[in-house]
Amino acid sequence: MKEENIIKPNNKEVVIGTIAAVFIALGLLLYALYEPQRIDNAQKEQLSMDLRDAMVTFAKNCTLCHGMAGEGIGSNPPLNTPALRESDSSALTKTISRGLFKTAMPAWSKEDGGPLSDYQIGQLVRLIRFGDWQETKQVVAELGLTPLTPFAAVVDPKIIEELKRLEGGDVLAKGVTLFAEKCVACHGADGLGTALAPALNDPKVREKPVDDIKRTLLLGKPGTLMAGWENILSSEQSDALIRLIKEWDRVPAGSIPIPQSPIVVTKELLAKGEKLYAANCSQCHGPDGQGRGRRIPSLNVKGFLTKTNDAALEQIITLGVPETPMPAWGDRMTKEEIQSIVGFIRSWEPTAPEMAEPVRGGPRGRGGPP
Ligand code: HEC
Ligand code: HEC
Ligand code: HEC
Known part of the structure; x- marks a missing residue:
């Protein structure tokens, strides 16, 4: 009989076959269901890698003007705004690639003479x-790329008064004020240059024709940090700056100081500073900076902390106080270690007492509050 030739699966095989088919179907279904999530995860991973790269690019290229957290510095706008978060990515790409003509915002794409690839610019847009x-x-x-100097310095009003007494001094004084406000962060104290930008207070620049200096100032130098200032400065202001550059030898040295630079403190830095302080300073200055009577000054006291800025603290600790027991730490600690101690000492300021209550006992004694 024909029917007998057909191999009939027994019940067991049917069950196993069915179960297997169901498993395969389920597997396929699950695969199909989780596929979008898999893609999603891969995309998320890619995004977080891009964001990390972008943060490094931002630190190296943008922090100087837009701040460490995109909060903006001086007249440079913030980038951490809800409006920019929602803005169109092609518009952002264009702004960053080409810069904003006649503003301090430089062009960044290689095509426009800048240092960044299109891929890096895309990452910044995502950031x-x-x-x-x-x-x-x-x-x-x-990365240690905290802007060393905020954008503006303050010129002592007495110096401005003195400058004004010179012949043509009004214009010179205006130039000095503007330079301290807008240029000092790159061109340095007294215009003597920094790692970012060349000296302007320099005979070689002084000798250049006014028209050359003016062209650079107003139109910038494409592909460098020197932006065009035409839209920012009035013609009176740019004339004052050019006068300053041409006549800088008439301005007394020290007129335009290095801006104060508060040390930016992170949790890690603070913890490090606390440890270093306990190991190296507390035996003299007391565990909480109370000091030890007349011999060793207290650090944790309002008067001292308000009058001593971070740069000054860093300098005292680095160089020590010659001919006193206060050692110079510059040759045994790194700059970063010293800054971490400054950050730790600074963290006392909000709760610092008006009057110190010194710890008793000698430097290496047991001390402890009385
Ligand atoms: C030398 C200072 C400077 C640097 C460096 C700089 N910018 Fe700018 N940026 C500016 C200024 C100034 C503006 C505003 C220009 C205007 O509209 O007047 C601006 C504007 C922008 C805007 C538009 C903001 C808005 O609200 O529309 C974006 C986006 C931007 N910058 C991104 C960047 C990125 C990314 C970097 C680093 C690759 C960077 N900038 C580096 C000065 C700077
Ligand atoms: C963000 C940094 C930055 C700021 C802010 C800045 N500059 Fe510059 N400036 C530069 C750099 C970098 C150069 C060198 C460009 C080059 O490589 O040719 C430069 C060059 C110049 C030059 C040409 C010097 C020469 O040797 O011929 C002049 C003039 C100048 N800047 C004036 C100013 C003035 C005035 C201001 C303030 C209104 C200012 N800059 C603000 C970065 C800056
Ligand atoms: C051997 C004892 C000793 C040690 C250790 C020591 N100091 Fe001092 N420190 C002194 C003395 C003494 C002075 C006062 C010097 C003077 O007469 O002006 C001083 C002054 C200072 C001042 C200036 C205070 C003021 O009122 O002008 C600072 C800031 C300071 N120390 C920070 C530190 C830090 C931070 C450490 C640890 C890295 C440290 N010191 C370690 C003895 C010490």
Whole structure:
């Protein structure tokens, strides 16, 4: 009989076959269901890698003007705004690639003479739209790229008064004030230059024709940090700056100081500073900076902390106080270690007492509050 030739599966085989088919179907279904999530995870991973790269690019190129956390510095606008988060990515790409003509915002794409590839610019756009600015701030601090100088310095009003007494001094004084406000962060104290930009207070620049200096100032130098200032400065202001550059030898040295630079403190830095302080300073200055009577000054006291800025603290600790027991730490600690101690000492300021209550006992004695 024909029917007998057909191999009939027994019941067991049917069950196993069915179960197997069901498993395969389920597997396929699950695969199909989780596929979008898999892609999603891969995309998320790519995004977080891009964001991390972007934070480093930002630290190296943008922090100087837009701040460590995109908060903006001086007249440079913030990038951490809700409006920019929602803005169109092609518009952002264009702004960053080409810069903003006749403003301090330089062009960044290689095509426009800048240092960044299109891929890096794409990453920056993602940072502005999706990134975490607090994390960016950490990255900037870890890389040691905290802007060394805020954008503006303050000129002593007495110096301005003195300048005004010179012949043509009004214009010179205006130039000095503007330079301290807008140029000192790059061109340095007294215009003597920094790692970022050349000296302007220099005979070689002084000898250049006014028209050359003016062209650079107003139109910038494409592909460098020197932006065009035409839209920012009035013609009276740019004339005052050019006068300053041409006549800098008439301005007394020290007129335009290095701006104060507060040390940016992260949790890690603070913890490090606390440890270093306990190991190296507390035996003299007391565990909480109380000092030890007349011999060793207290550090944790309002008067001292308000009058001593971070740069000054860093300098005292680095150089020590010659011919006193206060050692110079510069040759046994790194700059970063010293800054961490400054950050730790600074953290006392909000709760510092008006009057110190010194610890008793000699430097290496047991001390402890009375
Ligand atoms: C030398 C200072 C400077 C540097 C460095 C700088 N910018 Fe700018 N940026 C500016 C200024 C100034 C403006 C505002 C220009 C205007 O509209 O007047 C600006 C504007 C922008 C804007 C537009 C903001 C808005 O609200 O529309 C974006 C985006 C931007 N910058 C991104 C960047 C990125 C990314 C970097 C680093 C690759 C960078 N900038 C580096 C000065 C700077
Ligand atoms: C963000 C940094 C930055 C700021 C802010 C800045 N400059 Fe510059 N400036 C530069 C750099 C970098 C150069 C060198 C460009 C080059 O490589 O040719 C330069 C060059 C110049 C030059 C040409 C010097 C020469 O040797 O011929 C002049 C003039 C000048 N800047 C004036 C100013 C003035 C005035 C201001 C303030 C309104 C200012 N700059 C603000 C970065 C800056
Ligand atoms: C051997 C004892 C000793 C040690 C250790 C020591 N100091 Fe001092 N420190 C002094 C003395 C003494 C002075 C006062 C010097 C003077 O007469 O002006 C001083 C002054 C200072 C001042 C200036 C205070 C003021 O009122 O002007 C600072 C800031 C300071 N020390 C920080 C530190 C830090 C931070 C450490 C640890 C890295 C440290 N010191 C370690 C003895 C010490």
